[in-house]
Amino acid sequence: MQEKVRIPGMGGEDLLFLTDxxxxxxxxxxFFAYRAFTADPDMILADLDYGRAHHRALHFINRDPGLTVTALLAVLGVTKQSLNRVLRTLIDDGLVESRVGRRDRRERQLHLTPKGVALERRLSEAQRARMRAAYRKAGPQAVAGFRQVLEAMMDPEMRSQYQAMKELPE
Amino acid sequence: MQEKVRIPGMGGEDLLFLTDxxxxxxxxxxFFAYRAFTADPDMILADLDYGRAHHRALHFINRDPGLTVTALLAVLGVTKQSLNRVLRTLIDDGLVESRVGRRDRRERQLHLTPKGVALERRLSEAQRARMRAAYRKAGPQAVAGFRQVLEAMMDPEMRSQYQAMKELPE
DNA sequence: TTGATAGGGCAGCCTTGTTGACTTTCCAAG
DNA sequence: CTTGGAAAGTCAACAAGGCTGCCCTATCAA
Structure with missing residues (x-):
C-alpha cells in the first residue's frame, strides 16, 4: 500500500502541507474513535452502576498496585474530592483496598481486591478486544504511527507520566 | 499480563505479536492524548462559560451549515433534551441561528452567525494548532497510520458517518 | 514543638448526560 | 380536508462526576 518509507521528524524537515x-x-x-474506545466498558459499567471514573481508577490501581492517593490524583488529573467519591464507593464495594503506608503512615496505598481485579479484567478486556481488532486491521506500521502521533499530541508533562508508565517493570 | 496473542499480519509474512x-x-x-486534545479549547470555553458540548455543536454546525437538529443529534450521539439545552444558550447568545426548513418547515436548519463563526474558529484553531504540531513531529507516515487505526476503531455505523463527513465538498 | 503534608469529610455548585410525558407544528396519505 | 405520524420543542426530575472552599486528623520532618 505504502511503498515509500520516509523517516519523519529527525533530520530533513519534511514538507508537510496540512490544510485545515x-x-x-x-x-x-x-472524536469518533474516542467515543468508540469508551463505548464497550461504558456498557458494562452502566449495568453495575459505575461510571468511567471508576474504570479509570481501577485501571491505574491495577497497573501500579500500591500507588498512593496523591499519585493517582496526579495521573487522573482530577481533584481529591472528585476522586474520593469514586474511590469511596470502590472501597465500600470491596473492589479496592486502602492500606496504610509502611514508609509513611499518612499515605494510603491502593490495591485491587480479587473482586476488583476481576472487574478490571472484564472492563479492560472489552477495551483491549477493540484495540486488538483495530491494530490487526490497520497493521503494525499504522500502529507505530498511531502511537507516535498520540504521544506527540500530549503535553510534555503528561508525556513523561505516560513514558514512566510504559517503562514500568512487569 | 504476558500472554502473547498472535496476530496474522496483512501480508501474511510478518507475524505481529500483541501482548496485553x-x-x-x-x-x-x-486516554492521555484525548485529554491533551480537548485541553486547549476547554480553557477558552471555561472563560466564556461554555462547555465541550457547546464546542461540539459549533464544530458540526460549522462544517455542515444548515444541518437539522435531528441530524446533529445523530452525529453527536446525545438526546434531544441534552442538545436542546446547549443549543438554546448558543441561539440566545447569538452564536447559532435556527431557520425554519424550506423543504420541510418543521425542521430547523442550523447556521452559525458571524459571532458563532468567530468563536468556532478560535476554538478549532487552538485544537488544530496542537494537531498540526503533532502531525509535523510524527511525520506523514505516522499520520496515515494514526488515521487508519482510529478509523478501524470506530463502529461501522460511526465510521460511515465519519466517512460521509470526510467527503463533504469544501 | 511546630509547620507542612497526606488524606478524609462535608457542603454546595455546575455541566451535561439521562427518562418520561406532553404540546405544537406540519407534511402527506387517505 | 381530515388525520396519523414525524419533527421539534418544553418541562420536570434525576445522576454522574467535575469543581471550590473549608475544616479536620494523623503523621512526618526540621
Whole structure:
C-alpha cells in the first residue's frame, strides 16, 4: 500500500502541507474513535452502576498496585474530592483496598481486591478486544504511527507520566 | 499480563505479536492524548462559560451549515433534551441561528452567525494548532497510520458517518 | 514543638448526560 | 380536508462526576 518509507521528524524537515481540512478530519477521527474506545466498558459499567471514573481508577490501581492517593490524583488529573467519591464507593464495594503506608503512615496505598481485579479484567478486556481488532486491521506500521502521533499530541508533562508508565517493570 | 496473542499480519509474512501490555499502552495513549486534545479549547470555553458540548455543536454546525437538529443529534450521539439545552444558550447568545426548513418547515436548519463563526474558529484553531504540531513531529507516515487505526476503531455505523463527513465538498 | 503534608469529610455548585410525558407544528396519505 | 405520524420543542426530575472552599486528623520532618 505504502511503498515509500520516509523517516519523519529527525533530520530533513519534511514538507508537510496540512490544510485545515486535513486537520479537521484528524480532529473528527479523534472524536469518533474516542467515543468508540469508551463505548464497550461504558456498557458494562452502566449495568453495575459505575461510571468511567471508576474504570479509570481501577485501571491505574491495577497497573501500579500500591500507588498512593496523591499519585493517582496526579495521573487522573482530577481533584481529591472528585476522586474520593469514586474511590469511596470502590472501597465500600470491596473492589479496592486502602492500606496504610509502611514508609509513611499518612499515605494510603491502593490495591485491587480479587473482586476488583476481576472487574478490571472484564472492563479492560472489552477495551483491549477493540484495540486488538483495530491494530490487526490497520497493521503494525499504522500502529507505530498511531502511537507516535498520540504521544506527540500530549503535553510534555503528561508525556513523561505516560513514558514512566510504559517503562514500568512487569 | 504476558500472554502473547498472535496476530496474522496483512501480508501474511510478518507475524505481529500483541501482548496485553502493548494494548494497555495503546489504551493509555488514547486516554492521555484525548485529554491533551480537548485541553486547549476547554480553557477558552471555561472563560466564556461554555462547555465541550457547546464546542461540539459549533464544530458540526460549522462544517455542515444548515444541518437539522435531528441530524446533529445523530452525529453527536446525545438526546434531544441534552442538545436542546446547549443549543438554546448558543441561539440566545447569538452564536447559532435556527431557520425554519424550506423543504420541510418543521425542521430547523442550523447556521452559525458571524459571532458563532468567530468563536468556532478560535476554538478549532487552538485544537488544530496542537494537531498540526503533532502531525509535523510524527511525520506523514505516522499520520496515515494514526488515521487508519482510529478509523478501524470506530463502529461501522460511526465510521460511515465519519466517512460521509470526510467527503463533504469544501 | 511546630509547620507542612497526606488524606478524609462535608457542603454546595455546575455541566451535561439521562427518562418520561406532553404540546405544537406540519407534511402527506387517505 | 381530515388525520396519523414525524419533527421539534418544553418541562420536570434525576445522576454522574467535575469543581471550590473549608475544616479536620494523623503523621512526618526540621
Amino acid at each position: 481540512d486535513q486537520l479537521r478530519r484528524g480532529i473528527e477521527a479523534m | 501490555d502493548q494494548l494497555r499502552r495503546g489504551i493509555e495513549a488514547m
